[in-house]
Amino acid sequence: MEADDVPPGNPPPAALNPEKDPDEWTTGDEAMTGPQRSYLQTLCREAGEEFDASLTKAQASKKIDELQQKTGRGESGPARQG
Numbered sequence: 001m002e003a004d005d006v007p008p009g010n011p012p013p014a015a016l017n018p019e020k021d022p023d024e025w026t027t028g029d030e031a032m033t034g035p036q037r038s039y040l041q042t043l044c045r046e047a048g049e050e051f052d053a054s055l056t057k058a059q060a061s062k063k064i065d066e067l068q069q070k071t072g073r074g075e076s077g078p079a080r081q082g
Contacts, residue, residue, distance in 0.1 A: 028058030036060040043067035
């Protein structure tokens with residue numbers, strides 16, 4: 001069985017641990033992470049928006065969601081070939 005395989009009858013991990021709203025994160029008021037910073041800089045550049053380095057983790061997550069919608073990246077964007 002591959003690491004990504006889920007045995008029949010078991011819910012996927014996402015169903016066991018649904019994604020929390022960034023406003024409810026216990027560490028949401030900390031500085032954004034390095035990966036958030038990098039991805040947000042890319043999204044801001046693509047969207048023609050100014051990057052705000054002072055965002056918290058929670059604020060960065062919300063901004064990433066917003067810019068993914070605007071740029072067509074992310075889950076709701078076009079499917080990517082791997």
